[in-house]
Amino acid sequence: MAAAEGTGARTEATTGFDGAAGRVAASVMARLNRDMEEAALDLLVPRHGQRILVIGFGAGVGIEMLLARCEPASVTGIDPSTVMMAATRRRLARDLVRHQASARVTLIATTLDALALDSLAPGEYPFDAAVAVNSHQLWQPHDVSAGVLASVLERGGRLVTVTHDWAIEKRLPLEQWHERVAADLKAAGFAEPTWDRRRYRSGSGTSLITTREDRPTV
8 A cells, every 4th residue: 555645725624623623633533433434435335446535534534444344446535634644644554554455545635626636646536436524514615626526536436425414504504505515516417416314423414425427517
């Protein structure tokens, strides 16, 4: 497994996730968000040999679980926080010894809207699947982020997001957020999302499942 580090935009997505506050957040996320990471992978159903994009990987728990579940051809993680980048690199160093994962893992310091194709290694994309846990609410601008994702996701590729309801409602009421997200995804070439709500250890959360159908129209 190889790891690389890139550079990218630093926006409000980094607020509270760098410095001392970021180190505390990484520790809390690693403990409390584990069941949400598991739920997201249950919905994603990752398969051996896939190229998978992890959006907002945080403390790296989701990537660690992904590598333990299957042997993807490659995993590309994006997150703008330098603290989360460091925490994930430490976690994956242990993971390599534990699971002897053969996948190439690339970590890029960027947000989804600023993801540059030249930061992706040849053969790492188009991705077969994408997953985001507690980062979907930070996709800003959301329509631009949806368009970028559509441009790097294979036709038929699955997108799964799981997000705390309270984090969504800091921006919009749930119903309005659903409408906006569905509209942006449709414009970018995704199918109508399937939504579900359930209770997690750290509170209620909303999951989204969709697939990329057509080439982006934005």
